Amino acid sequence: MQAASSNWKPNLGGRLPAQIRRALPIYFGVILFIFFLSYGNAFTPSFEVAHVKKRSYSSQGVLSTGLAPRPSKGFPKKIWQTWKIDPLGFEERDLTCARTWTQKNPGHRYEVLTDNNDVYYVETHFGPEGINRSDIVEVYRSLTAKIIKADLLRYLVMYVEGGVYADIDVEALKPIDRFIPERYSAADIDMVIGVEIDQPEFAAHAILGPKSMSFCQWTFMCKPGLPVMLRLIKNITVWLENLSKKQGVPISDLKLDFDEVISGTGPSAFTTAVLAEMSIKTGQDVNWDTFHNIPESKVVGGVLVLTVEAFAAGQGHSDSGNHNARTALVKHRYHASKWPTAHPRYKHPVYDEVEKCNWEVDCVKMWDYNTALFEGLSEEEKQKLIIEKNQADMQKQAEDTELARKLEQYEAARLANEVANPAPAPLLQPAMQVPVEAFPSPQPQGFPAQVARGFPALQPVAAFPPAT
Ligand SMILES: *[C@@H]1O[C@H](CO)[C@@H](O)[C@H](O)[C@H]1NC(C)=O
Ligand SMILES: *[C@@H]1O[C@H](CO)[C@@H](O)[C@H](O)[C@H]1NC(C)=O
Numbered sequence: 001m002q003a004a005s006s007n008w009k010p011n012l013g014g015r016l017p018a019q020i021r022r023a024l025p026i027y028f029g030v031i032l033f034i035f036f037l038s039y040g041n042a043f044t045p046s047f048e049v050a051h052v053k054k055r056s057y058s059s060q061g062v063l064s065t066g067l068a069p070r071p072s073k074g075f076p077k078k079i080w081q082t083w084k085i086d087p088l089g090f091e092e093r094d095l096t097c098a099r100t101w102t103q104k105n106p107g108h109r110y111e112v113l114t115d116n117n118d119v120y121y122v123e124t125h126f127g128p129e130g131i132n133r134s135d136i137v138e139v140y141r142s143l144t145a146k147i148i149k150a151d152l153l154r155y156l157v158m159y160v161e162g163g164v165y166a167d168i169d170v171e172a173l174k175p176i177d178r179f180i181p182e183r184y185s186a187a188d189i190d191m192v193i194g195v196e197i198d199q200p201e202f203a204a205h206a207i208l209g210p211k212s213m214s215f216c217q218w219t220f221m222c223k224p225g226l227p228v229m230l231r232l233i234k235n236i237t238v239w240l241e242n243l244s245k246k247q248g249v250p251i252s253d254l255k256l257d258f259d260e261v262i263s264g265t266g267p268s269a270f271t272t273a274v275l276a277e278m279s280i281k282t283g284q285d286v287n288w289d290t291f292h293n294i295p296e297s298k299v300v301g302g303v304l305v306l307t308v309e310a311f312a313a314g315q316g317h318s319d320s321g322n323h324n325a326r327t328a329l330v331k332h333r334y335h336a337s338k339w340p341t342a343h344p345r346y347k348h349p350v351y352d353e354v355e356k357c358n359w360e361v362d363c364v365k366m367w368d369y370n371t372a373l374f375e376g377l378s379e380e381e382k383q384k385l386i387i388e389k390n391q392a393d394m395q396k397q398a399e400d401t402e403l404a405r406k407l408e409q410y411e412a413a414r415l416a417n418e419v420a421n422p423a424p425a426p427l428l429q430p431a432m433q434v435p436v437e438a439f440p441s442p443q444p445q446g447f448p449a450q451v452a453r454g455f456p457a458l459q460p461v462a463a464f465p466p467a468t
């Protein structure tokens with residue numbers, strides 16, 4: 001290096017004017033600086049720290065010692081949903097739900113991919129102008145099963161752009177800022193997911209087993225370009241192509257039952273892919289044990305896994321608590337979850353769907369016992385039970401219809417009565433509307449008069465016979 005410079009320095013000196021020679025160190029400095037800027041990525045850590053420090057000094061006058069979030073390493077501030085139509089045409093309940101996201105996250109962009117623009121989106125980003133994966137575009141284009149398209153589309157969007165994905169019937173309870181607990185830095189996390197079903201005691205169950213341990217994919221958050229998303233997408237396309245061969249029909253004509261949807265593209269597929277990725281990242285075999293009954297969120301291989309109540313509170317199983325929990329981030333309203341109609345679950349002709357047990361151990365045991373017993377019966381006995389079951393169903397349906405009719409009649413009579421007597425004395429009159437003069441003598445106990453009137457059962461304590 002020294003030899004080289006001493007070689008050309010005299011040369012230069014011979015040709016360049018003295019002013020330029022004196023300025024050479026400055027040129028060098030400028031070139032070095034430009035080099036540094038262009039290859040900034042290679043120096044990211046020191047560069048970022050310097051940047052953060054400077055900002056902390058100037059904004060607060062003190063050096064913040066905490067790990068400041070690094071914007072370039074954060075999650076894209078974007079919320080994604082997919083639905084038949086765009087939000088300007090949403091019906092009221094979808095609008096109300098969608099607004100919870102925009103209102104709680106004013107700093108985020110919001111976009112809905114629809115049945116009319118989804119293919120264009122996929123072609124743009126996965127076609128030759130995008131990452132050039134025509135295999136993926138082809139599969140997406142030929143899909144007709146709505147739930148499969150919806151599952152796949154969320155993975156495609158999360159791979160391309162990242163941000164938060166939420167199903168159309170999911171309400172935001174907390175701002176997205178709350179997805180990552182304070183003890184973590186967003187820079188260290190690639191993905192935020194939550195537990196949905198945590199019932200490993202059913203792992204060996206023929207029907208429930210494959211669904212008994214899963215992460216939730218009706219809401220999750222990603223940074224763009226995660227290998228796990230692309231692997232999941234790729235696996236789904238291969239699975240669909242396999243199935244197409246097996247059924248001997250094109251992908252557009254595939255027949256899929258409930259369990260195939262769940263394990264092919266739904267939560268089970270998502271969970272398998274995430275666990276596989278965690279294993280790759282950590283070099284260890286990561287399985288569900290790591291997430292069973294977790295008392296707090298944890299990060300494994302760059303994936304932050306939140307406890308079940310974060311995205312799946314109030315399920316009545318998996319110890320999911322309720323939506324009032326501080327850690328409950330969203331509420332799944334399920335009003336758009338009608339897809340099982342098109343992809344039926346296994347339904348026993350007498351004992352119905354085991355899913356109706358909602359993961360209750362005794363109920364599942366009873367279902368298993370009954371269905372096993374049923375298998376041992378003669379065809380004749382089976383038919384007899386099935387007929388009885390159908391009759392019971394019809395009876396129940398008739399009763400339900402009758403009850404609904406009576407309720408309707410009652411309601412009609414009540415309304416008619418209200419019209420005939422425009423000012424009926426309501427049973428529970430709001431306090432503000434009760435004229436004071438209507439109660440000339442306030443009760444000595446201090447009970448509000450209308451309480452004594454509206455709730456006849458409420459008695460002053462003194463009225464109870466003394467305990468003996
Ligand atoms: C896209 O990939 C195909 C092979 O799958 C290749 O033939 C084609 O040249 C690629 N196009 C671009 C724009 O890279
Ligand atoms: C697809 O089929 C091949 C060959 O039978 C098999 O090895 C592979 O595991 C299958 N992949 C998926 C995702 O179903």
Ligand SMILES: *[C@@H]1O[C@H](CO)[C@@H](O)[C@H](O)[C@H]1NC(C)=O
Nearest residue numbers: 232235239263264272273276
């Ligand atoms: C790929 O899909 C198949 C079939 O659904 C599944 O058995 C396998 O575990 C999946 N692999 C990953 C990494 O998702």
